[in-house]
Amino acid sequence: MNSAIRRLAVAAIILMLALMANSTYLQAFRADELNGRNDNRRVRDAQFSVNRGPILIGSTPIAQSKPSKDRFEYQRSYQLGPEYAPVTGYYSYLYGRSGIELNQNSQLNGSDPSLAFRRVVDVITNRRQQGASVGLTLNAKAQLAAYRGLAGKKGAVVAIEPKTGKILALVSRPSYNPNELASHDLEKTGAAWKKLNADKNKPLTNRAIKELYPPGSTFKLVTAAAALSSGRYTPETKVRSPAVLELPQTTVGLPNQNGRNCGGSDNATLTVALRESCNSAFGSVGLDLGAEALREQAEKFGFGERQLPDLGAVASRFPADPNAPQVAQSAIGQFDVQATPLQMAMVAAGIANGGDVMKPYLVQTVRTADLKTISETKPESLHQAVSSEVATQLTQMMVDVVENGTGRPARINGVQVAGKTGTAQTAPDRPPFAWFTSFAPANDPQVAVAVMIEDANVPRTDIAGGTLAAPIAKDVMEAVMGR
Structure with missing residues (x-):
């Protein structure tokens, strides 16, 4: 027993x-x-009873919590919801969080360790817990210009302050209204979620940072940077530029888009080749430099690295082991070269900043409800992509593109604009992507922009970076410069 x-x-x-x-x-x-x-659900109910902090541009809230007359006590509200949805994300009882609402969740709901003292004070003074405010780097006028520019189109716009890496605009369209997902009417929320996910235009997709696209001729900036940095090329070096460049290991050539040689010559200068966006010339340069030089240059601009990883951004990429014909295609931003609009904005911003690529960021400050600063983001250099001398040469070449070449639609009276167009071919059954990346003023850059148009609902023959994307970039640059 x-x-x-x-x-x-x-x-x-x-x-x-x-x-x-x-x-x-x-x-x-x-x-x-x-x-x-x-x-x-217990935690969710408790969190929905917290006065969640606002997301701000300057002192203006673009997302905030307002008192509600139901069991949740507070209702998350998004002013200008679709315009800022790719940034703010949503805060939903049923579907969780995304964007800044997810990335800065502990600060916004007041549970972050940096807010411990504030929580103690709230307990002592018998105040309800209140989250911190998150101040963003966005420029409201630039964001609006980008959003309006993409009306009726599928695409994305990213604008960066070259000297700091501040993101001044980040827009993706089609967009969605996060108020529908934040609703306390859970039946309506479920219906909205189902409709958004069934939409073939994918409004929940953030095309600015989460989707990869062939950058087309905007990648010629990277190829030109590698050429000038090699010491074997100058802006006036002549390169092979026939109507069709014969490629090794294949009978398929690399043609210029207009079917003619470059600028009336089979041996155009690098400056003319960029101005006219000649495929044969840059294919020739790519073959001469080789895949490794192109890859190393791309990586110096940020390829292969995830920027804004907490927002789910993906890394742009250069193909791992291309053969010779694929190198030529890669040199003009085709084959398996893939980039986000954010990445191509970083390329322009790096050139604008004397070759120094700054780490992009969206969150400027986090402050308590009584405006005490908890954290503030400081600019950080990511890579020296090219020397200041090469950056100056590239800038002059890009100015020539806008003043005399394919980028004319981006010209701004009284301001020198540096830019590069791109039209990236995809599958035969879908339209090409139209690109434009630029910065201004060329002599004292305040803003760098990348615009990508996935679909503009226009005939295939009307699709070009200069005609579709450049005018949007122009409007965004003017908005930042206050013109």
Whole structure:
């Protein structure tokens, strides 16, 4: 009898120890994970009862919590919702969070360790917990110009302040209204979610940072940078530029888009080749430099690295091991070269900033409800992509593109604009992508822009970076410069 009791007691002790170990493990190691799960309704109910902090541009809220007359107590509200949705994301009872609402969640709901003192004060003074405000780097006028420019189109716009890396505009269209997903009418929220996910235009997709596209001729800036940095080329170096460049290992040539040689010559200068966006010339340069030189140059501009990773951004890429014909195609931004609009804005911004590519960022400040600054982002250099001398040469070549070449639609009276057009071919059954990347003023850059048009609902023959994307870039640059 005593033996049976002892065995039972030992079993009970083991079970108690296991329970204590599991409880300790959950509290010490998995509490944050479990609290953050979207199916944890207790936590969700508690969080929806918190006065969540606003997301601001300057002092203007683009997302804020307002008192509600239901069990949740506060309703998340998005002013100009679709315009800023790719940045703010949504805060939904059923579908969790995205964008800044996800990236800055602990600051916005007041649970971040940096807000511990504030929470203690709230308890002592019997005040309700209130989250911190998150101030963004966006320029409201530039954001509006980009949003309006993309009306009726599929595409994205990213604008960057070259000297700091501040993101001044980040727009993706078609967009969606995050108020529909933040609604406390859960039946309506579910219907809205289902409709958005069934939409073939993919309004929930952030085309500015989460989707990869062939950059087309805008990538010629990277190829030109590699050529000038090699020491074997200058802006006036003549390169092979026939109507069709014969490629090794294949009978398929690389033609110029207009079917003619470059600027009336089979041996155009690098400046003329960029001005006229000659495929044969840059294919020739790519073959001469080789894949490794192109890859290294692309990586110096940020290819292969995830920028804004907390917002789900993807890394742009240069193909791993292309053969000779594929190198020529890659040199003009085709084959398997893939880039986000953010990445191509970084290329322009790096050239504008004397070759120094700054790390892009969206969050400028985090402040408590009584305006005490918790954190402030400082500019950070990412890579020296090219020397200041090469950056100056590229700038002059890009100015020539806008003043005399394919980028004329981006010209601004009284301001020198540096730019590069691109029209990237895709599948035969879908339209090309139209690109434009630029910065201004060329002699003292305030803004660099990349515009990508995935579909503009126009005839295939009317699709070109200069005609579709450049006017949008112009409007965004003018908005930042206050013109």
